[in-house]
Amino acid sequence: MADRYVELKSVSKSYGGVPALTTVDFRCEPGRVHAILGENGAGKSTLMKLLAGVIQPDAGTISIGGKTVRFSSPREAAEQGTVCMFQELSLMPHLSVGDNIVLAAPRTRMGMIERSVYREAREALDLVGAKSIPLGARVSGLSLSERQLVEIAKAVFRKPKLLILDEATSALTSELVETVFGVLKMLKEQGVAILFISHRMHEVDAIADRISVFRNGRHIETFDVGARTTDEIVGLMIGRSLEELFPPRRAPVPDTAPVVLDVSNVSWGSQLVDVSLAARAGEIVGLGGLDAQGQQQIMHAVFGVLRGVTGRITLNGKRLNGLQPPRVKQSDIGLALVPEDRKTEGLIPSMSVAQNMRLAVLGRAPLGLLDLNGGSEARLQELIERLALTYGSLDDPVATLSGGNQQKVVLAKWLVLSPKCLLLMDPTRGIDLPTKAQIYRLLTDLAADGMAVILQSTDYEELIHLCDRVYVFYHGSVAKELTGDHLSADALIAASMNVHLHAEAQA
């Protein structure tokens, strides 16, 4: 068991002449959690895909326990005990949770799947903290974080020897991350080798034993956790030292600033209960809380996606109730929403970068024609530069861009409309640090120009460092509004779980 280490020797891989990995030597050992860090495009995903059998190396060898292996499909890799949990979830949406898990490693008797396998699937779900997800539920009805839990349960269910987690916890709240880490520690003690990719430094600190940094397709350095400071690690990742991730704090927005978005007593079924909130011009307002407490729904309610919303929603005095997205994006209202899942809701992956960026403008020009005076084209060009979008050609499918650049395209597509109020749903999920920093600076600039920014986020750091105020949601209503000095990690977590800090101190 102890010699089941995984080793890569001078492995190279390129896509159409563009090198993704260049002569990489890498080694990870059983019973350890090995974090892989690097910017988007550093080669992490390529490394994972090589190990998982999705792609094959152009040169070099991969060996397990000293024996050279060559996997031609994820199936072969899984048979050798390598299980990968990719960022793009590998769940079948129309199948039940149970079927999804069981299909990963079905045990059959006379061709029939044994019923006991479903019991094991249940146990795997319970283990990762997904007790509330029924086996019979269709995956298409689950939230993003629930899907991630199912995905993790599915990986655990397969009893891996090498487990690869690629941004596996990106949509999970810190509470659930704790549970998942507990499982990872248990697996680690059982001698499983774990490769862990995450952009959240504190998660890496919490779980990893060793860290390897990748940059531009090369393995830069490997060291034990604690051997280097966060700043040093970030420096290694981007090849230079990063100024602050977050822009400097802005002066508080005066109470005299006009209220842009005003939501009062909004309810929707049982998922939103009497929600009231407001955002002034120039403010960045955060929406926090545990997963699916109504933060996402209130965004959808404002943007006109939901039917049967009661209460009052106004933007600069205009009533929005009953208006749908094609209406609320018009310039007289000026609302924009950056959705949670950029692959399915934010972009049309097969269309080009340029086409995606023009999509939001389309419905606005007279008679549906493209903007004739070219005003928006000029603005697009300006936005591309402002966002520092990295691309090959604007005619390439948007799917060929890295995650961070895809998100920039989503932002550009809405910003070209010069919205008065921008709603963002977890805009930095699964995005590398430098891009995150760029997006943060952009949001701050937009607010300084007088835009009202509503930022829903699962990342507490973001809420604390970027927002003027944070509304914490709990069970469909606003549990607490935090401002100024009260806006701290402890306060956020306490409010998310609807407990009071002093009450906790007493207990």
Added chain:
Amino acid sequence: MMTWLRQNARETIAALALVILFAGYIAIHPRGFSTYVVTIWSNQGTLLGLAAIAQFFVVLVKGIDLSVGSIIALTNVMGSFLLNGSPTSIALGMVVVLAVGVACGLVNGIAVVYGGVQPIVTTLATGGIFGGIALLLRPTPGGSIDETMSDALTYAVAGIPVSAVILVIVLVVLLVLLRRTAVGLGLYAIGSSEQSAYMTGLRVNRLKLVAYGSSGFVAALAGTYVSMVTLTGDPNIAPSYTLNSIAAVVLGGVALSGGVGSPIGAVIGALILKTISSLMFFSGLPPLAQPFFEGLILATAIALGALGVFRVRSRLELYR
């Protein structure tokens, strides 16, 4: 029970529509509810029902099969040569007919999986080929089929049409295979998301071939049953079966986008179509007006199936 109904809403609504249409049909039929009437209805329904199941397998894995009717015609024509003589030669003939069906399905599957050709284009071409072979074999309807066997399979026993029994047996076997085996679940999996299925370690290509092969097999069953009902081999029956099989799966709640639906839904859809056209025959409407009303009833049935749209409370769901 409620969750089951909700998850199978489409099938339930379709079944309800079928019951109403069937009651209407019996009400206006001059002979009313009798073994004779039900047997004729059941035999006709079984023919289209099997065709719809054949279509279901391909649609399940995100394809569409324009050659279903041609495979039925070809196997029907082969049957008119092979399904007579001694019991042994009939049995052998049966094996050959079914094997031809599977082979046709596999040809489609191989072209789609390994040739990378779109299913609609592939089956348009192969449909022409299969239908063409049928025409070459038997330019005009004819041939002979063992009548004892035909009688045994198309009459009723104790008031229950044999065809209905056959259809139920086929459905039960398929349901068990689809829901309880790794291969069956795998078909749903690749229909739902091929990429996810591949990442999960399923043999996507092989499973697709299974789907197309099964489709061919069931189409051959349909072709054989056509032989039993009509006692001839007719190369010209292809187009109506192809189009009606597609209409049937849609009516029965099978998603053309793949991964959703059941053979039961496909069969219910087929029975609805058959009942509508029988209803027209006995309706007393002028023949030239019948297609209009047939279309109207079909449109209503489809609209019923889409009623769920009004219950959606997040508009985002409409575009999933």
